Amino acid sequence: MIDWEALRAAATEAMHKAYAPYSKFPVGVAGLVDDGRVVVGCNVENASYGLGLCAECGMVSALAASGGGRLVAVACVDRSGNRLMPCGRCRQLLWEFGGPECLLDTVSGVKPMRDVLPDAFGPEDLVTR
Numbered sequence: 577m578i579d580w581e582a583l584r585a586a587a588t589e590a591m592h593k594a595y596a597p598y599s600k601f602p603v604g605v606a607g608l609v610d611d612g613r614v615v616v617g618c619n620v621e622n623a624s625y626g627l628g629l630c631a632e633c634g635m636v637s638a639l640a641a642s643g644g645g646r647l648v649a650v651a652c653v654d655r656s657g658n659r660l661m662p663c664g665r666c667r668q669l670l671w672e673f674g675g676p677e678c679l680l681d682t683v684s685g686v687k688p689m690r691d692v693l694p695d696a697f698g699p700e701d702l703v704t705r
């Protein structure tokens with residue numbers, strides 16, 4: 577059983593560390609890894625606006641830097657602690673480390689990644705046919 581409350585709490589704690597002076601839209605994300613650890617990320621913006629990093633970007637970096645593994649569940653929250661859908665780019669980032677079965681705490685309930693990124697491009701598509 578996935579403890580979604582705990583995952584949302586970890587995402588909310590990360591959200592409070594966001595650096596979002598330009599959008600004033602802090603985001604936090606937490607991912608449950610297949611070995612039981614929880615990795616988090618927050619958005620980090622830049623004076624060169626287009627260079628801002630989404631929270632999920634930091635989270636997958638933390639995943640790799642802390643030993644890797646597969647994401648089994650992900651929760652993203654906004655400043656009110658409400659569920660937030662990852663942007664399209666971030667869905668692709670999550671797909672790389674979670675694949676179709678990874679669960680996402682969406683605004684319309686828990687869904688597998690395959691439902692929020694249908695017909696996704698992934699590592700297996702790089703195999704020459």
Ligand SMILES: O=c1ccn([C@H]2C[C@H](O)[C@@H](CO)O2)c(=O)[nH]1
Binds near residue numbers: 603630632652
């Ligand atoms: O899934 C998302 C969507 C948006 N943001 C950030 C990017 C930007 O800093 C702010 C407003 O778009 O929210 C994320 O971190 N993750």
Ligand SMILES: [Zn+2]
Binds near residue numbers: 630664
């Ligand atoms: Zn994003």
